[in-house]
Amino acid sequence: MQTRTFVRGVLSAAILSAGLAGFSTASAETVLKVIPHADLKNIDPIWTTAYITRNHGYMVYDTLFAMDEKLQPQPQMVDTWTVSDDKLTYTFTLRDGLKWHDGTPVTAEDCVASLNRWGKRDGMGQKLMGVVDRLEPVDDKTFTLVLKETYGLVLESIGKISSNVPFMMPKRLADTDPFEQVPETIGSGPYIFVKDEWVPGSKTVYLKNADYVPRDEPSSAAAGGKRVFVDKVEWLYLPDSQTAINALINGEVDYYETPPPDLVPMLKSSPGIVVEVLDPLGSQGMLRLNHLQPPFDKPEARQAVLYAMDQLTYMQAAVGNPDFYTTCYSLYACGSPLETDAGYEPFKQRNLEKARELVKQAGYEGHKVIIMQPTDIPITNAASLVTAQNLREIGFDAELQAMDWSTLTSRRAKKDPVDQGGWNVFHTWWIGGDIANPVSHIGLSGGGDNAWFGWPNDPKLEEMRDAFAREIDPEKQKALATEIQLRALQVVTHGNFGTWFNPVAYRDNVKGLIKSPVQFFWNVEKQ
Amino acid sequence: MFAYIIKRILATIPVMLVVALFVFLLLRLSPGDPAAVIAGDYASPDDIERIRTQLGLSDPIYIQFFRWCGQLLQGDLGISIFSNLPVSQLIAQRLEPTVALASVTLILTILIAVPLGTLAAWKANTWIDRSIMIFAVLGFSMPVFVFGYILIYGFSIQLGWLPVQGYTPLAEGVWPWLRNLILPSIALSAIYIALITRITRASVLEILDEDYIRTARAKGSTERKVLMVHALRNAAVPIVTVIGLGIALLIGGVVVTESVFNIPGVGRLVVDAILKRDYPIIQGLILAFSGVYILINLLIDLSYTLLDPRIRY
Numbered sequence: 001m002q003t004r005t006f007v008r009g010v011l012s013a014a015i016l017s018a019g020l021a022g023f024s025t026a027s028a029e030t031v032l033k034v035i036p037h038a039d040l041k042n043i044d045p046i047w048t049t050a051y052i053t054r055n056h057g058y059m060v061y062d063t064l065f066a067m068d069e070k071l072q073p074q075p076q077m078v079d080t081w082t083v084s085d086d087k088l089t090y091t092f093t094l095r096d097g098l099k100w101h102d103g104t105p106v107t108a109e110d111c112v113a114s115l116n117r118w119g120k121r122d123g124m125g126q127k128l129m130g131v132v133d134r135l136e137p138v139d140d141k142t143f144t145l146v147l148k149e150t151y152g153l154v155l156e157s158i159g160k161i162s163s164n165v166p167f168m169m170p171k172r173l174a175d176t177d178p179f180e181q182v183p184e185t186i187g188s189g190p191y192i193f194v195k196d197e198w199v200p201g202s203k204t205v206y207l208k209n210a211d212y213v214p215r216d217e218p219s220s221a222a223a224g225g226k227r228v229f230v231d232k233v234e235w236l237y238l239p240d241s242q243t244a245i246n247a248l249i250n251g252e253v254d255y256y257e258t259p260p261p262d263l264v265p266m267l268k269s270s271p272g273i274v275v276e277v278l279d280p281l282g283s284q285g286m287l288r289l290n291h292l293q294p295p296f297d298k299p300e301a302r303q304a305v306l307y308a309m310d311q312l313t314y315m316q317a318a319v320g321n322p323d324f325y326t327t328c329y330s331l332y333a334c335g336s337p338l339e340t341d342a343g344y345e346p347f348k349q350r351n352l353e354k355a356r357e358l359v360k361q362a363g364y365e366g367h368k369v370i371i372m373q374p375t376d377i378p379i380t381n382a383a384s385l386v387t388a389q390n391l392r393e394i395g396f397d398a399e400l401q402a403m404d405w406s407t408l409t410s411r412r413a414k415k416d417p418v419d420q421g422g423w424n425v426f427h428t429w430w431i432g433g434d435i436a437n438p439v440s441h442i443g444l445s446g447g448g449d450n451a452w453f454g455w456p457n458d459p460k461l462e463e464m465r466d467a468f469a470r471e472i473d474p475e476k477q478k479a480l481a482t483e484i485q486l487r488a489l490q491v492v493t494h495g496n497f498g499t500w501f502n503p504v505a506y507r508d509n510v511k512g513l514i515k516s517p518v519q520f521f522w523n524v525e526k527q
Numbered sequence: 528m529f530a531y532i533i534k535r536i537l538a539t540i541p542v543m544l545v546v547a548l549f550v551f552l553l554l555r556l557s558p559g560d561p562a563a564v565i566a567g568d569y570a571s572p573d574d575i576e577r578i579r580t581q582l583g584l585s586d587p588i589y590i591q592f593f594r595w596c597g598q599l600l601q602g603d604l605g606i607s608i609f610s611n612l613p614v615s616q617l618i619a620q621r622l623e624p625t626v627a628l629a630s631v632t633l634i635l636t637i638l639i640a641v642p643l644g645t646l647a648a649w650k651a652n653t654w655i656d657r658s659i660m661i662f663a664v665l666g667f668s669m670p671v672f673v674f675g676y677i678l679i680y681g682f683s684i685q686l687g688w689l690p691v692q693g694y695t696p697l698a699e700g701v702w703p704w705l706r707n708l709i710l711p712s713i714a715l716s717a718i719y720i721a722l723i724t725r726i727t728r729a730s731v732l733e734i735l736d737e738d739y740i741r742t743a744r745a746k747g748s749t750e751r752k753v754l755m756v757h758a759l760r761n762a763a764v765p766i767v768t769v770i771g772l773g774i775a776l777l778i779g780g781v782v783v784t785e786s787v788f789n790i791p792g793v794g795r796l797v798v799d800a801i802l803k804r805d806y807p808i809i810q811g812l813i814l815a816f817s818g819v820y821i822l823i824n825l826l827i828d829l830s831y832t833l834l835d836p837r838i839r840y
Contacts, residue, residue, distance in 0.1 A: 039799060041609035042565070049567030123569055163569060179577045181611050199620050200610040201799045202791030238692060238789045239799075246679050246691040247789070376802070403558065406804050410560030413572050428568060442569060450571065 030230040030526050032510070035244045037258040037502075039237040040204045043193065044181040046121050049163035051431070051518075058222070058520055059206050059233070060101075061167030061187035064092065064111060065159030066222035069280070069515060071336055071436050073159030074223035076215065077106070077168060077188070087472055090145040090154055091138070097213040100170050101192045108137035113174035115145075115158065115166060120178040122164035124440050127469060128157040152472040153439055160440060161222050161433040161518055190214070190226040190522045191233060204235040206521075219514050219523045226522035229512070233521050248273060248505055254526060255506040257519055260378070261321045267505045274508050277324070277501040279517050281333045281432020285314065285383055286443055287495035288454045290424050292415055294367050295396065301362035302492035306347045307355035308390040311498040318382040319500045328499040331444065331485050333432030338478060343486040355394040369398045370418045372426040374405045380427040383497055387425060412453040426453075427497070433517040437477075438465050438484045443494050456493045532829070539821045546817045547810070551595065554806050555588050561608045561804040582608055595810065604814075605807030607800075614811040618793060624694045625792030627704070628784065629777045631712040636719040637770065641759075643720070644727025644766075649754055651732055659724060666721030671780060675714040675787040682710060692789035711788040715780050719773045726769045730762035737761075763834045771827035775820050 038052040045057030066076040075081065079095040098106035112135050119129035134146040145154070158166050167189075168174075173182045185193040191206035198204050214225035236253060238244040241260050247253045249270045259267055259275070267273050289296040289305065296302050315325035328334035329344035346354075369391055373384035384400060391398035401423075403411070408426060416422040435441040445451040446461030464487060468480040488494075506513065509527045514520050562579035563570070570578075579585050583594070598605055604614035647659040683691045689710055695703040734740060735758055743757045744750075782794035793812060800808035831838045 041799075041803060041805075042611065048565050049569040050565075121574070163567065177581075179574075179581050199791055200607070200612065200617065201621075201796055236693075236789070239795070240786045240789065242676060243679075243692050243787055243789050246684060247693075250683055250687070250691045252691055252693065404802065406559040406561075406564050406802060409563040410558060413560075413563060413575060430568075452571075 029232060031232045031234055032230045032255065032521065032524060032526050033234050033236055033253040034521065035238050035247070035253055035256045036204075036235045039201050039239075040198075040235060041200055042181060043185050043198075045167055046118055046164055046178055047181045051163060054163045054165055055519060056193070056204070057165055057167045057187075058189070058518065059191040060185055060189045060193045061169065062098070062189045062226075063159065063165060063167060063222070064115075065155050066224075067159055067161040067433065068220040068223040071161070071221075071433070073155040074217075074220070076159075076223060077111075087150045088133075088147045090147075092143055092145070094141045095213070095215075098188055099211050100188050101186050101209060102170075103211075104170065105140070106168065106188050107140050107171075108143035109140075110171045110174065111168050112137050112143050113171040114168045117169075117174045117176070117178045118164060118166040122160075122166070123442055124153065124157045124160055125164065125166065127439060128154065131470075150470055150472055152477055153437070153469050156437065156440075159222075161516075162431060162440075163434075188212075190228045202237055204237075206233045206235075208232065214522075219520075221514065221516040222518065222520065226520075228522050229525040230521075245505075248507070251507065254510050255504065255513075257504055258502050259505045261319055261324050261503070264321060264324075264503060264505075272508050273505055274510075275503050275505045276513075277503050278513055278515050278519065279432070279501055280515055281335045281436075281517050282326070282499045282501040283429045283431050284328060284333060284435060284499050285318070285379070285427060285429045285497035287383070287387060287425065287427055287497050288412075288443070289492065289494065290422065290454050291456045293417055293422055293424060295359075295362055295364045295369065296424055298362040299490075299492065300358040301364060304355040304358035304362065304394055305387075305391070306489070306492055306495055307351045307358065308394045309347065309387075309495050309497060310350045310390075311496070314383055314386050314497040315500060317386050318379045318498070324503060325498055325500040328496065331435070331488055331494075331496055332437070332441065332481065333430075333435050334499055336432055336436040338437055338481040340482045340485055342482045343489040347489070352394060359395045364395065366397055368418060369396045369424045370422070371398055371400050372408045372411060372423050373400045373402045374408045374426075375402045376404045379429065379500070383427040384425075386497075387427070391425075415455065431517045437468070438481055439469050444484060444488050446488075446491060446493065454494070456491055458487070458491045458493075461487050461491060461493070528832070532825070535825050535828070539818070542821060543814065543817060547596070547599070547814055548592070550810050550813045551592050552588070554804075554809060555591070559804040560584075561806065564803050565609065595807075599814075604811035607808050608805050609803055614807050617796060617808060618811065618815060621791055621793045621796045623696060624790045625781055625785070625794060627694075627697065627708060628711055628715065628781055628790060628792060629774070631705075631708045632716045632719065632777060632780075633770070633774065635712050635716045636723055636773070639716070640720045640723035641727050641766065644724040645731050645754060645759055647724065647728040648731035648735060648758075649750070651728075651735075656728075659728075663721040663724045666717040666724075669717060671714055671718065671783045672787050674717055675711070675784065678710045678714055679787075694790045694792075707788075707790075711784050711790060714787070715777070715784045718780070719777070722773065723766065723769055727762065727766050730765045731758050734758045734762045760834065764831055767830055767834060768827060771823050774823050778816055778819070 036052060040052050040056050042048055042053055043056060045053045063076050064078050065073040068074050077094055077098055078092050081092045083090050119125035131147050131149055131151045133148045137143045170186055176182045190209050190212045192209050194205040194207055208228045208231050214227050217224040219225055244256050245263055248256050264275055268275050289302050291297060311327040319325040329341040329348055330339045332338040371384050371388050374380050388398045388400050411423060412426055414422050438444050442452045446456045446458030448455055448457035464484045468477055471477045471480055511525045511527060512523045514523055562575050566575045566578055606613055607617060643659055647656045650656050679691050682689045689706055693707055695707050697704045740757055743753050781792055782798055785792045785794040797812045
């Protein structure tokens, strides 16, 4: 009898709990459940360049300017701005009604402090700050930026779309050492970060910022009105792609940012799921050579690698599905204003004979060529295999060394010879927004020891990049960008192994997703 | 007995010290640099060096080790390099799902494996025994993630009875909590059910050949009494040992299961930390796992005194 009573009690409790759970999910709150491309591990978008932290930044913070879908900077927090006739003084006035999430108003002083912090970490920011004479508030809503010399990328820099994005923070946070994380997340953006519900490795929660005043213009990439139609956005990190797809099919989540291309057919055949490419520029693969170590300390050896490359082979191996890749014979993002195939003609088709001849001319002495192969990143893992085959075909003794991405990121910083832990080749990629111009494209740097990993040393290339940055005439900028590409192909700063487009997948009741190189969650409705 | 417990607890101190030293050195000597991961693709070598200095990673290894030991003595596991949150808070956030998964799996395992193994021994060399052993071999052979996906496909995608992924805290209700744990527990328990079924069968089979079992039968005890009172209790010591070791194995098993079913437990926390080289989290978790392992072993040893009155400490 007692047992029966106990069982009845347990059953009643279970049914009651189930009922209550059902009741709570039936409330009117609209929650957009998103599987992001990575886990949000840190929350300061100036401290790190991680794309996931940049995306978090766009949820919480706002920017002075923002790129539209044509990659042109448009005012965002700024209401009006003027440029003096000598093009040296920029005056910015903030929009009315801008408020931090703690309720205090956004001031010009906050923006000056935020720009200063960003300018100490970001590559484009450092270049800009190098020509800034003064950056100072005029009143609560106005500040000026005075240049030492003309600079053609002022708005492009403070409106840059990808890491590090110059997000605005309250002065008390922006005064934090740029090499330390900010202790709080207080922005003025369309969503409020709920730190108490943040479980790194699992879940990030954002609430709609009811005080946010969007611009009147329609959304266009990062620019325009940021209208929020959901009450809450939850980022649920699901590291297993099969589980993520199952969750989407089962309706447990609404949006999956990076479904693997090989599983896309499964999603396409599932009712209620939309698969779409939202990033018009895609990502460009980069084969990076170490200019300090033989054999790629010789330009002929580097050019031989370009002659041996075939983008189609790379894309077939790395992406597979032809719906999601294309060949792109430009070092700038294809589809961006500076795209050009100047200088690429000889490399559009493989020319192994020419490549072998160049290897001979380089005086290759049979050194081992170490390719760092990140086995935990499918695309660059496959690209490493293709490169190894290419190099062997033209006579190099190529050796693949398998490692995880974390190991690669620390080893690529080593300038030592390969037998002392150095390297010759690795692969990575950039999103279109990162490589839209020769200044933001750090792979084009020829600054030797100060250049990006691989350390190409070509002072002329650096001079040309500086000239591009100083140029304020868009036509002349375009011509300079073309010359920079010609020079970069001659020096072989890197190889472009193709462009691919990561599709997103979402439930068909989700509407209003923005086409952009970065995923934004304003303008999105869940019907 | 009390003196024995104190002695065993004291003996854990040098063990934990060795574990701490080993984990610390292993991490520092393995390739990878959290500062490079944090700095990202755009960082210059100078930026990486500044981050490394800021995190204290540029100090000599012995200074880093003594700093960490000093923190441990104050009960502080350190701060995550990436999230800037205390490691103890991160572990606490993840403990409930893992403990829940491990507990439900263990209960399921014991409830199924012990009766099944006893039945196989009782009906040794019959079709019942062979059928049970076939299931045991299957349970051993099928990887957790394969079984997990099969369960998801059947019960979540096709039938829609249970969720694919996630975890609901117990505080939100028994049924919401349990429905997220049913599939992962079944997937994870398969291998343990197989293991414990086989051990139970072997132990009971051995006991059934003992003289006192023949005596019990001769004096007219029912088969049920012979099995449950005389055989199973005497066979319990090896079974409990394997169950105890199984708990330790579960810690490894939850890593895969938590990934397949997206359960935010400590297993996934440690994998994520290893991939990012978040040293304080890895160190803290491995130390915590070692502590749990030592504690379980102690509890198993103590349980012998309850199961076998001949054992005294």
